């Protein structure tokens with residue numbers, strides 16, 4: 001590759017490789033985006049964590065390129081968001097073509113007053129490199145490169161691993177094992193577990209090319225273009241003037257042949273013009289699958305990311321959802337490790353993230369069915385939709401070249417406290433919803449989300465919570481900080497001002513309104529007036545104490 | 547509760563039927579399929595209501611058994 005050189009992370013012998021097996025609270029298998037996010041999150045809350053990865057570098061060639069708003073917000077909490085956004089390419093406009101014609105274009109630019117855009121494009125190797133750099137800043141986290149897990153034995157009170165290294169095998173024990181070893185998940189296989197689902201009978205050529213052009217940073221999607229008849233093509237801009245081109249090839253294509261530069265060159269020139277000036281950075285041929293494990297928690301072994309569930313890439317829900325997995329898991333695991341919550345709290349991870357995986361699989365399957373119609377009649381309806389979409393707005397809503405990756409709203413979560421009878425709220429911030437961002441002024445950041453996510457937070461509109469009551473909540477075994485919107489500062493409260501009025505609008509905040517937010521910034525209860533006992537009961541409920 | 551209307555509702559049924567057949571005159575089978583699909587989508591959007599659409603889908607499938615399925 002011309003624009004990127006893979007870093008090499010050296011294997012280092014660990015003292016754990018000598019003597020009796022060491023016992024660690026948490027081991028993570030896999031230093032992909034998901035394992036790294038888990039490690040950062042744990043280490044940020046001072047839980048010691050060891051990451052084992054069989055390789056010695058980040059992703060070779062890019063896979064994921066689009067990171068969605070919610071994942072970026074989580075990466076902000078992990079201390080990596082800014083670097084990713086600054087290096088990446090933000091985009092909002094998507095265009096859909098059928099044959100030669102522009103069918104329609106959409107603008108994902110959400111309402112203003114959010115820190116992060118709908119999507120930022122960045123090569124997966126940069127994402128991983130930045131996460132690795134962040135891990136290095138955290139004394140509680142350690143990555144062991146060239147450490148391949150080759151054996152797993154689940155015991156009553158711990159998990160025993162066999163790890164292969166350049167110095168030979170060693171044994172490592174842990175209280176909890178987070179498995180983030182990717183779609184093929186060797187650990188899943190070692191445990192005799194499976195991920196069920198559907199493989200799509202289609203192949204796609206993914207080519208990253210370096211090209212200076214004045215194309216706008218937009219997502220262009222073609223159905224049946226003249227330069228690649230009967231198939232679809234996708235064009236995306238990434239950092240460093242690198243463009244992602246994705247050619248649908250059909251099931252009969254020969255993956256080895258199609259990867260050859262002498263095959264890819266003509267395809268690209270047909271698309272970009274005979275005199276287009278580009279270098280191929282990296283190319284690969286993929287088939288796509290939608291599969292998930294039936295359960296993500298198996299006692300002390302917890303699966304996350306592609307190891308737990310895989311989706312086709314249309315809609316960018318792979319890495320994005322994996323990062324949301326660890327966001328959901330880590331605070332629960334920390335409370336369990338600290339003896340502050342029973343182990344069954346971890347079952348809510350399975351409930352919540354299974355529902356999210358089903359939603360992602362449904363969305364990505366629908367997109368794939370539209371892009372790769374499985375029957376003649378499905379193809380007829382697809383073409384009918386595209387033809388109608390040129391003239392009629394209703395049909396544009398049916399065109400599906402990948403839906404925006406949005407987070408699951410966990411309305412079904414066992415951790416939610418239902419609204420009090422008779423209390424009405426407008427807006428989207430129902431129990432189970434990830435907190436909406438809004439601009440604020442206050443002692444720290446100018447965005448709301450930066451004030452949430454260190455433990456439980458009570459977002460309180462007006463001065464309903466007296467400072468002594470706030471101080472008492474903060475002294476509880478599971479502390480809760482009060483974040484007051486409006487009013488004067490006090491030692492026991494953090495006060496932010498709703499500078500644009502968007503906080504009150506998005507949360508339907510009136511004087512007295514309180515929202516309880518989990519450490520992963522998800523609403524778990526809300527009231528129209530403050531009641532300390534109700535807040536404590538909701539925290540107990542959200543930590544599986546009842 | 548909107549329900550699927552299956553009582554006579556087309557003002558001039560013979561005229562409509564003639565128009566429907568005429569719509570496909572001169573078309574190949576593939577073109578006819580495309581036109582039919584467009585028609586389904588246009589009418590479905592006009593109806594809009596999910597319950598009615600579901601009822602129509604079910605009524606359309608009635609008496610059409612997949613090969614191998616019990617009749």
Ligand SMILES: Cc1cc2nc3c(=O)[nH]c(=O)nc-3n(C[C@H](O)[C@H](O)[C@H](O)COP(=O)(O)OP(=O)(O)OC[C@H]3O[C@@H](n4cnc5c(N)ncnc54)[C@H](O)[C@@H]3O)c2cc1C
Nearest residue numbers: 030032033034054064065066149181182305306318319320
């Ligand atoms: C073409 C393509 C485009 C995509 N586009 C997007 C996109 O735009 N947006 C998006 O969100 N997602 C996208 N994805 C999906 C995304 O790449 C994955 O979801 C993501 O990489 C999953 O991360 P992970 O950490 O779960 O697994 P991986 O990234 O696969 O990481 C697994 C890690 O585990 C290590 N490992 C494996 N076995 C062992 C072992 N036995 N011992 C130790 N270590 C081991 C591996 O070395 C690897 O580092 C795309 C995928 C593809 C293929």
